[in-house]
Amino acid sequence: MYKAMRTLIKAATVSALITAAIVSSAFAQSSLSNQGGDQAIKEIERYRQALGDGNPAELWEARGEDIWKQKRGPKMVSLEQCDLGLGAGVVKGAYTVLPKFFSDSDKVEDLESRLVTCMVMLQGFPYDQAKKNPFGGPDNKSDMEALVAYISGSSRGMKMNVTGNHPDEKKYYALGRKMFFHRGGPHDFSCASCHGADGQRIRLQALPNLLKQETARSAYTTWPAYRVSQGEARSFQWRLFDCFRQQRFPELEFTSDASIALTMFLAKNANGGVMNAPAIKR
Template identity: 75%
Template sequence: MKRWLIALFLPLMAAMPAFAQDGDATVKEIEKYRQALADGNPAELWEARGEDLWKKKRGPKNASLEQCDLGMGAGKVKGAYAALPRYFEDTDKVEDLESRLVTCMVMLQGFSYDQARKNPFGGPDVKSDMEALVAYVTSASRGIKMNVALKHPKEKEAFEIGKKMFFHRGGPHDFACATCHASDKQRIRLQDLPNLTKQEPAQRAYTSWPAYRVSQGELRSFQWRLFDCFRQQRFPELVFTSQGSVALTLYLAKNANGGVFNAPSIKR
């Protein structure tokens, strides 16, 4: 639908370094580019497909996800993402959106655990139902303030585990999340790096995911964001919806509390 827009701006992106005379000019041009992009966000396509998937009867039980409890009560989607991850009594676990969707697909639709976790991320040859569902659910939190609770002992425990993971240096390059994301106003190449230990930059970063990535032509979930950060960190593969992935998400989401959620967004 709005693919022409992407086609229009791709050459602009390629030409960007040529604009840059000094740091400030570069930053300004990048900001202009981002504003131009925001006019037409193909994430809408994922949101629409996700809504269809949410309402469609699927799986061995031929049921929709409309009775899925994302933490606000069965079937309530509005504002649910802004309060995730959170503790769920029925599973006795802290779950983020993706792991909660897996739970609902297993419980309500009768999919096996492995089926529900299949194709977590889309690619040239695979469409990810998970990323579409994530787009739909997150879009229903647009304009709502992040309010992740740290009440249940397991939520507190997840926060501590997530924090530990964030500062864990390892691998051949000695990298941790904190290597790039614990200082102010740093860049990797020309890319700004938010300080995710500080409220304001953490809010800005966290509330902008999921995002449609122009360079990939895909909508990317927060689980994907962590997966690909760890790849670049030279770590092994982060297991989709693993306890550690949820804990780290909770740590980052909590740091972003009070920020107005505004995603799916569009990014380079």
């Protein structure tokens, strides 16, 4: 509890510090205008490191652990017998093997869809209720995002290790790759428009090249993340949902097949990368 309080106090200072980082980097740029972007990115990265031990996502992690252990749903059982990929009840390291094919549901599932499956199968929640409220807001905290923070945080320091050998896993990987290059909408954008080359920026925001091992790893292993500008710990499903919004696509449905296929493509490309989530992002 003390730790949570301390984190809360730190959280209040986070946005102020980030603002300071951006302001100071803007000043730094005026004298270095041709490398303004790089300078700003370095400054933000410096503050990010300084904040590393005070990530407000800890609050989501603590709440997620409580929810994981609580007896809930019509069957009044906890999620502690949920198989996240490494056997019933194993949380540590589970995030590194997802997405994965599960024979009980006969589906390839990422963390979020697997949690929905466990809520339905173990706890007896109706499917629609298990999927409700995937992304939280100020007055409406999401249990799903808390669970995701707890479970992903339990893989910190461990290497991504998605096997992808099952025929359905291979199929999802191949479909995810197709999605990555699928242009559409009024702007003709695909994922590759922003994430297919090195060193690209939108304004001053750096965009990782998700087709190259090093940057694919560092991007994937720092999600889920606490988003300072939103004051929320966000899941990978949220990351994809919001990318597609900016791509001017229609709404990607939570835990939909396409969301899992794309996650399979991105997660497997990050294999070998060391998990460091929930991280902290602007």
